[in-house]
Amino acid sequence: MGEVFTGSFTQQEPLPEASIAAAEAVLRHGRLHRYNTAEGEIAETALLEEEFAARTGAAFCLAVASGGYALGCALRACGVTPGDTVLTNAFTLAPVPGAIAGVGAVPVLVGVTDALVIDLEDLAAKLDRARVLLLSHMRGHICDMDRLMDLCDAAGVTVIEDCAHTMGAAWNGRPTGRWGLMGCFSTQTYKHVNSGEGGLLISDDAEAMARAVLLSGSYMLYGRHRAAPPPEAFAELRYAVPNISGRMDNLRAAILRPQLRALTRQAGRWNDRYRKVAEGLADVPGLVVPARPAAEQFVASSIQFLLPDRSETEVAAVVAGCAARGVELKWFGAAEPVGFTSDYGSWRYAPQDRLPATDRVLAGLLDMRLPLTFSLDDCALIARIIRAVVTEVLTPARGAA
Numbered sequence: 001m002g003e004v005f006t007g008s009f010t011q012q013e014p015l016p017e018a019s020i021a022a023a024e025a026v027l028r029h030g031r032l033h034r035y036n037t038a039e040g041e042i043a044e045t046a047l048l049e050e051e052f053a054a055r056t057g058a059a060f061c062l063a064v065a066s067g068g069y070a071l072g073c074a075l076r077a078c079g080v081t082p083g084d085t086v087l088t089n090a091f092t093l094a095p096v097p098g099a100i101a102g103v104g105a106v107p108v109l110v111g112v113t114d115a116l117v118i119d120l121e122d123l124a125a126k127l128d129r130a131r132v133l134l135l136s137h138m139r140g141h142i143c144d145m146d147r148l149m150d151l152c153d154a155a156g157v158t159v160i161e162d163c164a165h166t167m168g169a170a171w172n173g174r175p176t177g178r179w180g181l182m183g184c185f186s187t188q189t190y191k192h193v194n195s196g197e198g199g200l201l202i203s204d205d206a207e208a209m210a211r212a213v214l215l216s217g218s219y220m221l222y223g224r225h226r227a228a229p230p231p232e233a234f235a236e237l238r239y240a241v242p243n244i245s246g247r248m249d250n251l252r253a254a255i256l257r258p259q260l261r262a263l264t265r266q267a268g269r270w271n272d273r274y275r276k277v278a279e280g281l282a283d284v285p286g287l288v289v290p291a292r293p294a295a296e297q298f299v300a301s302s303i304q305f306l307l308p309d310r311s312e313t314e315v316a317a318v319v320a321g322c323a324a325r326g327v328e329l330k331w332f333g334a335a336e337p338v339g340f341t342s343d344y345g346s347w348r349y350a351p352q353d354r355l356p357a358t359d360r361v362l363a364g365l366l367d368m369r370l371p372l373t374f375s376l377d378d379c380a381l382i383a384r385i386i387r388a389v390v391t392e393v394l395t396p397a398r399g400a401a
């Protein structure tokens, strides 16, 4: 059968020693709740917010319980109410349409291109159908943000960015999350920093962020934040905005702060792995690794490739052949949702017309995680296995009719 890979696609690196030490300090003093501070103490959560705001250049930052919570909180903070429509990507993961449904709003899906970014033509055609776009930088692919913002600004559509896969990434030098009114990040185990669960929300907009802080469950303790708008921004809102608790705690924040300091280095290591696999997959007949524009400063914690215009049987055979050799591929075009993949048709709470161009892309779209526990040799081996399987499946057997 040839070479086999035996590593785990779901094993992240252990947390850095500095995170372990910081966690131990919090466990020893016991003040895990973000507003439980000793005299003169600044909570880890408040420090994390301050540091993430500084890192991204945002005026304000709020740490919350999950990336999904950050999305829902941002939608509410931007004034989305039940029954509203919200534009979002057809190619994304379930927490995105789920966050829209969670506030009682209705997703309107926008197609994907074969570069795996939101289809700006389809978006332009649908901009009159909603006041808000929840833009997902799905799998780290960033669209032409200059053009997207021009389109949305001209139509008066507010942009919220889902940066679950783009922490540390930028378009034309401007970090993701800094283009729209709010940017939402996840610190869940499979993202670019790991606190098990967690989320971060950034914005320059004082009113939206004051709403988000109150929504997250700040009670009247918002004065203890260090990356929040000034007290005046809360003066009226504190009576009007409901508390929908979703705070981050000091243990998670303590674990995250050292990881943020290492993010640039880790991003480089992810991209080394991505390039190794992409290099190994170059020129495989029938397989396309989407080209990435120079303006996109990506952080590739996963890789995607396309088998354009292949039958379901062929794509399924590639997935099965790779699995038999230890290489786990996710197939976004599979008819039934499996693991974390899901076709937009499986979100039946938000029925949509089919998007034929998107269906064509998703039908041949395969996806693979690149945890940092993989060595560069592992990446080269994985690419050789994919190359061998794809070649075997897509090359008609000699002598076949």
Ligand SMILES: *Cc1c(COP(=O)(O)O)cnc(C)c1O
Pocket (backbone or CB within 6 Å): 066, 067, 068, 069, 092, 093, 095, 096, 136, 138, 139, 162, 164, 165, 186, 187, 188, 197, 198, 199
């Ligand atoms: C993980 C993820 C989220 C939500 O993050 P959680 O922290 O798991 O709630 C949102 N969008 C995308 C694209 C994701 O992959």
